[in-house]
Amino acid sequence: MSKLVLSRRQVLVAAAACGLVGTASCSGGTDAGAGDHPGSGRPGASPTTAPSDLPDGVAVARRFAFAPTVALIELARGDATAFFDQQLDPSLPERPEVAALLSATDPGDVPTEGGPAARRAALGALVSSTLAAGAWSTGQLRAVMTDFWADHLHVSSSLAPEVLFTPAYRRLLSDGALGRFDDLLVSSARSAAMLISLDNASSRADGGRVPNENYGRELLELQTVGLIGSDGRSVSGRDADAPYSEDDVKAVAHVLSGWSLERGTRRFAFRPAWHDLGPAAGADVLGWTPAGSGEQDGEDLLRHLAQHPATSRHITWKLARRFVADDVAPDDEIVDELAGIYREGDTDIGPVLRRIGALVGTGDRSLPTGSGAKLRRPLDLVAAMLGSTIAVPDPATWQAALRPIGRLLQSLGQVPMGWPAPDGFPEVAGAWSGPGAVIGRWNLASAAAGGFDVLSADPAVAPLVGDELVTTVTGIAPSDRLSEALAPVTEPRSARAVLFASPEFQLR
C-alpha cells in the first residue's frame, strides 16, 4: 500500500482529540470567549460569526474558506499571516484524490458549437468544477476568490450559447483569482464567454456603424469604475457626479470595436477591419486618450480602467462587503485604506486580502460591525456541507450526485453563471431571505446529510453525533439550542441534517 495520506477529516479528529478545537490554542494565544459559545443563554439571540465572538483563527478561516479545517484554523490565528502565506502560494499542492476528481470532470476541449445536449454538458462541467474545488480543494482562498470574480465578472449564461465557454472561463478566473486585477480584466475581455455574452464579439464600428454598447457599459458600470460618486454614495448614471458619462460609454465601445473571435475555434481575434475609434479619437476617456494603436488601445484602456481610483474604491468596497459585513459603505474608512493598498500594489489583490484578514482576525475596532454575521449563500452552503462531511468521491459517483445537487441549486437560485444579469449574484443577506429561501435551505440540509443519496460521508465524520459532530465539522462549539436539539438524535445522518438546518450553519 502506498504511503498513507491523512485526509482532512483525519487531521480534524486528531486535533479534536488533543483538544485544539474551539478552545484556547496550545500556544496560548488570545482567545476571545473560550467556553462562552455564541448564542448561549440569551433568549432571542442568534449564533453569530462576529469575529470578536469566535475562537482565534475561526473567523478568518470561515470567511476565507468554504469548508474550513482545523489545519486552516490553526494557520489563521492572530493576524492570519500564515494562512495567507500558504493560500497565496501559487505552488500550493492539491491532494491527489482531489486533483484526480478535478481533472476527470474537466471537459478539456469543448465543442465551440452545439445544441442543447452540448450546452447541458458544459453547464454540468461548470457546476462540477465549481463545487468540487469549493468543497475539497486545498486552495480554499483561490476557490472563494474565484466565486467572488464569478460575480464581479459574471457571464450570465444559463443555457445560452455562451455556456459552452464557461468551463474555460471559470479556469481563467481561477488562474487569475489571486493575482492582479488588471491582468484578470484583460483575460476576461479576451474570453469567448465575455465577448459573446455582452455582444462585443459582433460589435463593429467601421463604415459609420454604431458599435454595440453592451460590454462597454457594463465594463464601466459593473467591472471597473462603477457608480459610486466622489462622496462615496451610489449615484445614477445620469448624475453629474457619476464617474463616467454616456459619451464615455460610446467611446469605450469604439475603442473595443473589433475585439472579437475567430470563426470556428472561437479563440480571441482582433478584427482590424471592424475597428474604428470614431468619436473616441483624441477624446479624454476618464483620463486616458487612445493612441490610435488598434488592439493595443483596447488593452491600454482596460488597464487604465483597472487602475483608476474609482475602480480601486469600487472593488475594495465589494471585497470588504464579501469578507467583513453586508453594511460596509463605499465611503467607510476601511475602504479608503484598502483602496490605497490596491493602488500601491498596482491592482494586486493579495495584499488587500491580507489586510482584510488581519482586521477580521484581530477583531479590529475600526471594522464596521453591523450584526457581525455574513450569511452563507446557497453555493457556500453546498460547498461547506460537502467539504466538511463528505469523502472525496470517484468521478462516476460525483457525476451521479450532480443531478440532485443541481436541482437544489436551481430551486435555491444559485446555479453558477446563472444570475440573469451581468452584475452577478447579490451579495447581501436581504436578497437571500424570505420563507421560500429558508424552506429551500431546510431541504438542502436533509439532502446533503444523506449524501444526496449517492455520496458517502467521510469515515472520520460518519459516525459522529451531538456536540462532537458540531465541533468536528465547524470548529466551533454548538449553541445551547443546537446542543439540545441534537441531544436525542442518535442516528448520524439525522444529526447532520439537524446541524445543516440550524441557524448557525447558515452563517460564515
Add this chain to the structure above:
Amino acid sequence: MTSTSTSDRSSRSSAPLVVLFLRGGMDGLSLLRPTGDSELDRLRGPLAVAADSTVDVGDGFGLHPSMARTAARFTDGGVAFVPACGLPGASRSHFDAQFAVEHADDPSSRAPTEGPSGWLGRHLAATAGSAVAPFRGVSLGQPQVPAILAGSPDVVAARAIPDLALGPEMPARRGRRGDRRGRPDAATTATAVSIETLRSLWLDDGGPLGASAAAAFDVLEKVTDRPPRADPAAPPRSEAERYVTGNGAEGEPGADERGASADPGVAELVELFGSDLGTEVAVLNLGGWDDHNDLGATDGAFAARAAALDATIDALITGIPDVTVLAVSEFGRRVATNDSGGCDHGRGGVALVAGTRVRGGIHGDWPGLADLDDGDVRTANDVRGVFAEVVDSVLGGDPERIVPGAPGDRLSLFR
C-alpha cells in the same frame, strides 16, 4: 390627486393585481408601433415592425401582430397603453433603472446599502394586519424576492409553488407531462428534519433569516394541505429553459410552441388567487427582453416573447376574476439599431394595463420620433403615475405615501 380620508382608505378593499415585470428593457416601439411615423422605418430598416402588419389601436399606434388576444381585448375597452413611459432622470443602466422602477424612487437619492423597499412592498407594509400573512404578496419565476416586493414580511417568493414544501426529494421535478414527482417516501424520510426540531432551532432567531423562518412555518402549514394542480400541458420550467425560450435561441424541439404558451406560473397564480390564502398581489418575472441583438421584427425572438406575453395576459384575465394585469419594464430601447441586429438600452418604453377595471385606450403624451432624447424616445409619461393609479384604484392604498414623487396629473387609467 384627490385624497380620501383615512377611514375611507381603510375600508377600501384590494382587487387582485398581477405585475408582469419584463426584465431587460422591453422594446416599446416593437410592441406598440407608432404607425404614422416613417422615422421608425428609416432608423430601423428591416427591424421595424411593418406598420401594415400591426393591429390598429387608434391614436396612430398599431399593436404587434403576435398580441392578437390583447388586441381583441383592446377593442372591448379592456386594455390601456402608456407609451413613452419611464422614470424621468433614470439612466440606461439595467440596474439603475430596474432599481428605480421597482423601488419607484428618485435614483439619485438611493443609499448604497441594502434595505430600500419596493412600491408593492411598501403598500403591503402599510396595509399589514397584526400577524404576518406571507401569501399576501407572491412572486414566482425566480427564487429571490424581487425588489418591487421588498420591505414587507408578507411576501413569499419561489420559482414555483411546489418548491414551498419540505421533503428530502425537494424540489419536485415536473416530468414532460407536468406531473409532480418527488414525493417523500419512507426510505428517504429518515434524514428529513422534523418540523418540531426546526421550530425549536429557529424560535425567535435574531439572525438574518429569523423573520423568514417564522414566516416559513406559516407557509409550510398552508401549502402542505393543498398541493397545486399542475397544468399537464405546461412545459417543464427551469431558469435555463425559460432563458432559452425567452431569447428564442435554438432550444429543444417545440421551442416555438412553448414560446406561444402562457407562462407556467399562471396556473399557480390562478389557484392562489382562488384560494383562501389571502393573496392580493403577485409578480411574475419574465426575462429575456434585453434585445441587444436578434430583435427580429415580426418573426424573431421578440415576436415569440410577445406571443407568450399575449397568452399570459389572456390566461390571467380569464382565470382570475376582477384581476388587473400591469406589464412594465425598466426602460425601452433606442430608436436606431446597433449593428448586431438589435437595439441598445433606451429610455421611454411602453406600460400596459389590462382588466375589466381599466379605461381602455392610449394614455399620456406621445412626443413622437422627430424629437428624440439622445436617440431615445423621450420619457414623457412618468411610470410612477401608473403605479400611483394602480395603488389607488386597484389596491385601495395610499398613493401619496406609497409612490411619493408621482406626478399630480392623472392618466386616468381606471374607470
